[in-house]
Amino acid sequence: MTPPLHFADAREAAGLAAFLARLIHYDRAAAVRLQAGGGALAVFGRPPSFEVLAIRTAALLDDTPLDVTVSAGQLLDGIEESAGKATVPAPVTGPPWAGLLPPRAGWREVPGLPDAAGLRGAVAAAVTEFRERDGALPAERRTRAERDRIGREIWSRTIGATGLPLRAVHAAQSLGFLPPHDVPVALLTAGSWLRLRSPYGSVAVRRPGAGTGLTVTAL
Template sequence: MTAPLHFADAREADDLAAFLARLLHYDRAAAVRLQAGSGALAVFGRPPSFEVLAIRTAALLDDTPLDVTVSAGQLLDEIAESEGKAILPEPVTGPPWAGVLPPRGGWREVPGLPRVAGLRGSVTAAVGEFRARAGGLPEERRTRAERDRIGREIWSRTIGATGLPLRAVHAAQSLGFLPPHEVPVALLATGSWLRLRTPYGSIAVRTGAAGTGLTVTAVQRPG
């Protein structure tokens, strides 16, 4: 059995529990990949509605290396917020995305990202446009395929000249990474990856050709 995770602060356990709950809202069968070392834990998840990777970090009390994929729901059940610790559930067979993670280094900052208020405003405007266009469809075109087409068109738009797709900002807001108040935000890039970073978590998305700037690592399987 893997030793329990001991968080540096009980609030770290609270924040991780909130993140897992939001992931499960979009996928009740969600899995998360956990990587730990040097006193830090990184939790990777992929909410299917957004086609991005969501990353939440937490500070740990020990430096024990860890790399495992587990059920998000089972992990949430094993978090004891008041004690600041979590018991790791049994590993699961990782989904395909869990074997391809963003690189750990080589990131550079990309200019042109609006402040939080501007990012949230872009999401609000996009949601309003989607509702107006979907609601205005004639009866014979009110299909799931047509609504999906409208959604893909809107959420594939980029934020200015940054190359960051709007769906990544939508994911950041939906997962609690973009609060109503102003916080520092940054856009980072390496290879084919872009990463929207806030104090509450990061959203990573691949924007280039497959095979560029990737970190491919083994996914732990049960047995």
């Protein structure tokens, strides 16, 4: 059995629990990949509605290495927030994305990203546009395919010249990484990946048409 995770602060356990609950909201059968070492834990998930990798980190009291894919629901059930620890459930067969992660190093900042308030405003404007265009559809065109087409058009737009798709910002807000108050945000790039980072977590997405830029690691 994998030893339990002991967080450096009970708030780390609470933050991870909130992240897992949001993932499960979008996929009740969600799996997450855990990587720990050097006193830090990284938890990777992929909410299907957004087509991004979501990353939540936490500080640990020990530096025992760990690399395993588990059920997000079972991990959430094993978190004891008051005690600041979590029981690691039995491994599961990882989905394909869990074997292809962004690189750990080599990230550099990309200029031109709005602040957190500007990003939230861009998401709000996109949601309003979708509702207006959806409401204007005649009855014979109000189909799932047509609504999906409108959604893809809107959420694939990029934030200025950064190359970051709006769906990545929407994912960050939906997962609690862009709370309704000012937080520092940054856009980073490494290889074919872009990463939107805040103190509450990150979302990573590959640039369209870029090379692999993947880190392939055993599950």
